[in-house]
Amino acid sequence: MLEKFVDVLIGKPLPNEQTSHEKYNILFGLAIMASDAISSVAYAAEEILVVLIGVLGLAAYNWLGWVSLMIIGLLFILTISYVQIIRAYPQGGGAYIVAKENLGIRPGLVAASALLIDYILTVAVSASAGVAAIISAFPALEIHKISLVVGLIIILTILNLRGVSESSKIFSIPTYLFILGMITMIIYGFIKYSIYGATAPMINTPIKATGALSIFLILRAFSSGCSALTGLEAVSNAVPNFKKPSQKNAKIVMILLSSLILFIFGGTSLLARFYHAIPTKNVTVLSQIAFGVFGRNFMYYFIQITTSIILIMACNTAFTGFPMLMYVVARDGFAPRQFTMKGKRLSFSIGIEVLSLIAGVLVLIFKADVHSLIPLYSVGVFLSFTLAQTGMVLHWKSSTETGWKKRALINGIGAIVTIITTLIIIYEKALAGAWIVIALIPILVIIMASIKRHYNKVAEQLRASKEDISNIELGKKFTHICIIPIASLNKATLNALQYARSITPDVIALNVSIDKTSIEKLKTKWAELNTDILLVTKYSPYRQIITPLLKYIEIISNAASENEKVTIILPQFITHKWWGNFLHNHTGFLLRENLLRNKNIVVSTYPYHLNDEEL
C-alpha cells in the first residue's frame, strides 16, 4: 500500500531504456532553463532603479539605460563564454568543471560549493517570492505564508521525482505564456509610446535627487542589476540532459535564452523610463509598466499572474541543476556516491530530496522572508562566474586553437568584470547575511575534499598490487563451518540446513530460547530429523536473544584457524506485503549488522518466499 501510494505520487518506475526519452528537446529545454534567468529579469530594472533614484532622482532614468547597456554587454560576454564552455565541455559541469580543469581542484570545489548554495537559495528565494506575489493578490493567505512556501517546495519535489520530461512539459506552458506576455507588452508599449507618448504613471510619488553621480554609484546599480544574469550557467551544467546532438541543442538554447533576456530586460528597462515606473514597497516596477502600457485590463492581470507563476517555476531550474551538479561532483569522488544513482523514474532522487530538505529548512529559519534571503543570493553566482571566466582564460592560453587570443580576451574582460562585481556584492552585502555563504563555502570545500581523501584512502587500502593478484591462491581449500541460528524447525530453517550441509559437513544449528519448554520441543523435533548436524541450545533467562547468539558465534570464530571460514546462514522468510518489514526478521537484521561490523564472518541470507495471497 505504501509503495502504491509512492507510485501514485511519483509515477510508476521507468525501465532503464527510457533514459534518453527523458531528455530535453530545444523547446522544453528552453522552458526548463528560462524560468530562473527570465524571472530574475523581471526584477533587474527595479533593482537598478532602487539604487539610482534614491540618489539621482529623475536623472536616474537617463542612467538606467547606460547601466542596462553595461549589463547587456556582460550578458554578451557571458553568453559567448558559456557557448564556448558548452563546446569545450560537452559532459556538463559548468563553472565547477571549468575551474577544476583549468585552475585546480580547490577552485573547482569553491565553484561547486558556490553553485550548490545558490541552487538551494534559488529554491528558497523563488518559492518565497512566488508565494509573496500570490499573497499580494490574496492578503488573506498571509498567515499561511510559511506553510504555502513549504507546500510549494514539496509539490515541486514530487513533480521532479516523477522525472524531468514530464516536469518540463508542465513547466513550459506558464514559461511560454510569460514570455508571450512580456513580448506583447514590450512591442505594444513601444508602439503606444511612439504614438501617444507617456501616459499618467500608476504611482505618483515625488522624487528628487539627494546626491551626485559617481562611478561607484553606477557600479552599485550595475551589481544590483546583475541579478538579471543569475541562472545563465544552468545550460552549461546540463548539457548531457539535452537530446542528441546535445551540445548543439544546448548552444541553441543558450543563445535563445540570452536573446530573450536581452529583449525582455532591455525592453522593460526602456519601458520603465518611458512610463516613469518608481520602485515602491507594494507595487513592483513590472506591475507599473504593465499598468502604463495596458491600463488595468485583462493583459495587466495576465502579466501579473504569469509573473507570479514564473517565479515559482524558477525554483525548478534548481531542481534540475542541483542534482545534476551533485552527480558530477559525486562522480569525481567529492560527494557521497549515492548522488550518482538514478531513482525509479530515472531522476537523481537523492539530489532532489537533499535540495528540497535544505531549502525547506532555510525557508523555516528565515520565515519565508525574501528580503532576509536575498543578501545571501548573488555572491555565489558571481563567484562561480568569476571562476569559470578565469578558468576559460587559462583554457585558451593552453589551447592551440586559432583565435585563442581573442577568446581569451573576451573571457578575460568577463573575469575582470565579474570579479569586481563579486567584490562589490561582498562589500555591500556581507553584513546583511552574505557572510553565511562566505563562511559556508570553505566548510563545504573542506568536507568535499575530506570525502575525496576518504575514498582515495579506501581505494588505497583495497588496492591489489601485482603481487597480491599473482600470489592469491584461488584454489585454496578452506574448511567451511556453517552456523545457522534457528528459532524452531520450520520449512525455512530446514531448507537452510540442507543448503548449509551441501556446502560443508561442519554445520551447527544454534538456538537461543527464553523459555525451557521451547528448547525441549525443538530437541524432540530435532531427533526426528535423524541427522548428525550439531544442535546447540542456549537458555537465556533475561529475554535477550541476540547477545547470546553473538557470543557463541564469537567463540567459534575466534577458535577458527586460518584455513577455516565461518559462515552464518540466516534463514529469512520474505513477504511482499508492504507491512512485512514492520513485522519480521528483526533478529536476523540486527545479527547481520553486528556480525559484519565486528567480525570477519561471512553472513548469508537464505530466503524462503511465503505465499503472500494466503497472508
Next chain:
Amino acid sequence: MLEKFVDVLIGKPLPNEQTSHEKYNILFGLAIMASDAISSVAYAAEEILVVLIGVLGLAAYNWLGWVSLMIIGLLFILTISYVQIIRAYPQGGGAYIVAKENLGIRPGLVAASALLIDYILTVAVSASAGVAAIISAFPALEIHKISLVVGLIIILTILNLRGVSESSKIFSIPTYLFILGMITMIIYGFIKYSIYGATAPMINTPIKATGALSIFLILRAFSSGCSALTGLEAVSNAVPNFKKPSQKNAKIVMILLSSLILFIFGGTSLLARFYHAIPTKNVTVLSQIAFGVFGRNFMYYFIQITTSIILIMACNTAFTGFPMLMYVVARDGFAPRQFTMKGKRLSFSIGIEVLSLIAGVLVLIFKADVHSLIPLYSVGVFLSFTLAQTGMVLHWKSSTETGWKKRALINGIGAIVTIITTLIIIYEKALAGAWIVIALIPILVIIMASIKRHYNKVAEQLRASKEDISNIELGKKFTHICIIPIASLNKATLNALQYARSITPDVIALNVSIDKTSIEKLKTKWAELNTDILLVTKYSPYRQIITPLLKYIEIISNAASENEKVTIILPQFITHKWWGNFLHNHTGFLLRENLLRNKNIVVSTYPYHLNDEEL
C-alpha cells in the same frame, strides 16, 4: 561522531548482565509509580467540587466528604483487587492479561487498547498540564507553550532511553518532596484548624445553590473525582520490573501507593472543606488550600512548585508502562515483535520512541491545551478497570481457593461500580472528544488481531510437518553456482573470489561498467590472475549499474535446475566511522534487497575490514 552523540544522550550501551540491576527497589519503584496516581489526586477534590458547588452551593462541602468516602471505598476495592492480580499474575500485564485469560482474547485486546491510549494521553495531558502550571507562574512563557511541552516530552524520552533505574533516581526526588509537602500541609492544616478554626479564604466568590441533590449528581461528582484513581494499574503491569522478590515488592508498593492516595486525597478533601476552597479558573483548589494553611510563605511556593514538577513527572509512568505493556502484547503476537527487543540501555527503546512520537503529535494537534485533551482521558482507564475486575470475578469462580466467594464479591462490586463509572463518563464526555477513544479502541483491536492472524498464517506456512522433517534429504548434493559482482579487482573482491572458489568450481565474476576503459583495465588485471573463473563484463551506456546486474543474475537463476543453487557473494568493505554508511556500499545494499525480495537466491556478504585509523 553520531554514535558518540547518541551515547552522550542516552548513555553508553549496557552489557546484558546489568538487566537485573536496572530493576526497581521499593523506594524507587514507588517514586516511579506514584507520580501519575498522586498528581491526579491533586486535582480530584477540585473535580468533585466543580460538579457539586455549581448545583448545591455551600452544601457541597457536606457532600464532598461522602463522595470522597465513596472514592476511597473504590480505592480499597481496587487496591485489594490489584494486590490479588499481582499475586495471580506475577509476569505482569494488568488488565490486559487478566481480561485475556478470563474473558477471552477480544476483551483482552480491548483492555490493552484502552490502556495504551491512556498511556499516550497521560504523556500528552500531564506534560501539557505541567507546562501550564509553569506558565501560570511565568506568563511570559505563554507564547512558547507548545515548544515547551514538546521539549519536555523529548527530554523525558531521552531520560527513559537511558534506562529505568537512572530515570527513577532522578524522578524520585521531586516525587518525595511533593509527598513530604502534602503530608506536612495536611498535618499542619489539621492542627491549625483544630486550634484556630478556619482562616479567611483566598478566594471569596459568593456561591449559591442552583439545583437540588440527586443520586445522579452524586454519581457525576463521583465519576469526576475518580480521576484520583488513574495510574493505579501501573504497578500490576510492571511486576517483572521490580527487584526480586518482585511480587512481594510490587504488593508493598501497591499498598504504600494506595495509602498515600488515601491520606493525600482524604486529607485534601477535608482541608478543602475546612478552608472553603472554591474552584475558579485561575487558582487551583490545592493552591487555595496551601494558602489557607500556610499563608503566602515558603511552604506555599514549595507546594506549588512540587505540584507542577510532579505533574511533569506523571508523564514518566507512561514511559514505564507503555513499553512494558507493548512488550507483553507483542510477546503474545498482537503487536510487531520489535516491541519485545531491549535497546542498548536495556530499556524497550521502540516502545518509548513510539509513545513519545504519538504523544508529541497529539500535543501539536490539540495545541497543548489540557482542556481539550482531558475528555479523552478517563474512558480508557475505567474501561480497563472494568475488564480487569470482571475478569477477576471469573478467575475466582473457576478457582478452588478457599474464600473465593468473598474475593469474587469484592471484585464483583468493583466491576459493577467501575462499569457504571465508565458508562457515566462515556455519557458525559462522548461529544467532548471521548468519541475519538471510543472509535479508536475497536480499530486498534482489529489491527492487533490482524497482526496475530498474520503471524499465525506465517507460522502455518512455515510449519514443517513430521513428513517434511523426516523426508528432507539433508545429504542432498547441490551444484553451487556463485556469482560475484565486482567493480574492480581489489583486496575485498580477491578474498571473496577465493572464498567462492573454495565452495564451488562454478564461479562467475560479473562486472558492469559505465565506461569502456575500466572494462579494459579490469580485463588486463584479470589476465594476471591466471584463473579459469569466468569474467563477464557488461557495458552500460545509461549509467545504470543495478539493473544490468539484476538482469544477468536473473538469467542465470532462471536457467538453474532444481539441483543447482545460485549464491550471490557481495564483497563489502566495512569501516567503523560513523559516516561510513553515507559513503559506501549502496550498490550492494540495493542488490541484496532486490534479490532477496524477488528471487530465490542466497545472498552472501563477504566483509573486508578496513583499517579505520588510516581513513
